[in-house]
Structures are given as structure tokens and as C-alpha cells.
Amino acid sequence: DVVLTQSPLSLPVTLGQPASISCRSSQSLVHSDGNTYLNWFQQRPGQSPRRLIYEVSNRDSGVPDRFSGSGSGTDFTLKISRVEAEDVGVYYCMQGTKWPFITFGQGTRLEIK
Amino acid sequence: EVHLVESGGGLVQPGGSLRLSCSASGFTFSDYAMHWVRQTPGRGLEYISAISNNGDIIYYADSVKGRFTISRDNSKKTLYFQMSSLRTEDTAVYYCGTAGKYWGQGILVTVSS
Numbered sequence: 744d745v746v747l748t749q750s751p752l753s754l755p756v757t758l759g760q761p762a763s764i765s766c767r768s769s770q771s772l773v774h775s776d777g778n779t780y781l782n783w784f785q786q787r788p789g790q791s792p793r794r795l796i797y798e799v800s801n802r803d804s805g806v807p808d809r810f811s812g813s814g815s816g817t818d819f820t821l822k823i824s825r826v827e828a829e830d831v832g833v834y835y836c837m838q839g840t841k842w843p844f845i846t847f848g849q850g851t852r853l854e855i856k
Numbered sequence: 857e858v859h860l861v862e863s864g865g866g867l868v869q870p871g872g873s874l875r876l877s878c879s880a881s882g883f884t885f886s887d888y889a890m891h892w893v894r895q896t897p898g899r900g901l902e903y904i905s906a907i908s909n910n911g912d913i914i915y916y917a918d919s920v921k922g923r924f925t926i927s928r929d930n931s932k933k934t935l936y937f938q939m940s941s942l943r944t945e946d947t948a949v950y951y952c953g954t955a956g957k958y959w960g961q962g963i964l965v966t967v968s969s
Contacts, residue, residue, distance in 0.1 A: 784901075797957075
């Protein structure tokens with residue numbers, strides 16, 4: 744199975760400052776169709792997961808443009824340009840390239856310093 | 857507007873059974889593979905089962921294989937999860953979703969004597 748390793752696991756950030764989360768895959772996530780099915784999810788306390796980014800760098804509708812995704816192959820990054828209070832929660836990367844063998848990263852807990 | 861609504865959760869004794877349902881609306885259910893993911897308190901997301909859009913591909917994580925059964929009825933736009941031989945470690949919030957943009961609100965399953 745593909746293992747996704749996120750770092751850091753805990754991310755204290757000052758309001759207005761940037762934040763970055765890394766997601767490294769044990770295998771290349773490039774699908775045979777040429778796409779890379781690496782998604783990023785946000786889970787606020789008490790809520791369901793919410794997809795922010797799909798296929799590495801595409802923002803879902805309604806997602807603020809302070810969120811961005813990048814990367815390729817096995818290394819991926821989620822960046823928040825200026826953290827706001829509503830960004831508190833846990834962030835997960837998830838690969839769908841190997842469907843049905845989907846995997847999630849362990850999660851990164853973002854908190855306000 | 858898209859809705860995924862889980863039902864059927866609750867308290868059950870170890871060794872017992874429960875059947876979760878996930879009712880979909882607002883999107884073409886039969887076009888999407890569907891998934892069950894669970895989350896124990898303070899833990900990450902655990903991907904446990906998937907079914908292709910027409911039901912011909914099914915996946916189970918080792919933690920539930922042989923005990924849980926996923927199925928779907930596209931005419932009713934409903935996903936099912938038959939859980940048997942339940943263990944205390946199956947206690948979690950269970951989410952149905954497309955593993956992409958659409959997720960249910962989650963439903964609590966508690967296995968306890």
C-alpha cells in the first residue's frame with residue numbers, strides 16, 4: 744500500500760503568518776492517465792472532512808485563495824499564505840491514484856499560537 | 857445542493873450487528889464510487905471500504921474484512937454498510953463519501969457492553 748507521511752504533525756501558527764504542510768508518498772502518485780490524484784482535506788473540530796485541493800493544485804469552489812497546493816511525483820505541499828482563525832483544524836493529504844487502495848496521511852493539527 | 861445523510865448508527869454490544877445507510881441527493885449517485893471512512897476520537901481518518909459506481913469493484917481494509925459488507929442501490933441513491941461481529945475497537949464516527957468533494961455529516965457507532 745502507498746504510505747503518505749505528513750509533516751509536521753502539529754503546526755502552531757501566529758495569525759496572519761504563513762503555514763506549510765508536507766506530504767510525502769512512498770510511491771509515485773502519477774496515474775497511468777497522466778494525472779496525479781493527490782487531494783488535501785481540512786477537518787474543523789466536530790465537522791466532516793472538506794476537500795480544499797484536488798489533483799495537487801486545483802482549489803475547490805469556495806476555498807479561499809490563501810490555500811494553495813503544489814508538488815509532483817512523491818512530494819507535495821499545502822500552503823496557507825496568511826493563517827486566519829477559521830483555519831484551525833486538522834489537514835490531511837489523500838491519494839486516489841491507487842483506487843480502490845486509497846490512503847490518507849496521518850493528519851496535521853494546525854493551531855493558533 | 858448535495859446531501860449525503862448517514863443513518864443507522866447507535867449503541868450495540870460486542871458481537872452485535874448494525875446496518876448503516878447513506879442516502880444521497882443533489883448529484884448523480886450512479887456516476888460515483890462511494891466510500892466509508894471512520895474516525896475514532898482524537899485519531900485520524902481510517903479508510904475502510906469502497907464500492908465502484910456499478911458495484912463491480914469492492915474493497916475492504918484488513919481491519920473490517922470478513923465482518924463488514926458494503927453495497928449500494930443506485931435506484932434508491934443509497935449506500936449501505938452491514939457491520940457484523942462488532943468489536944469495541946469499531947467504535948467511531950463513520951462517514952460516507954465520494955472520497956472527494958462530497959461527504960456525509962458522520963454517524964456515531966458505539967460498541968460497548
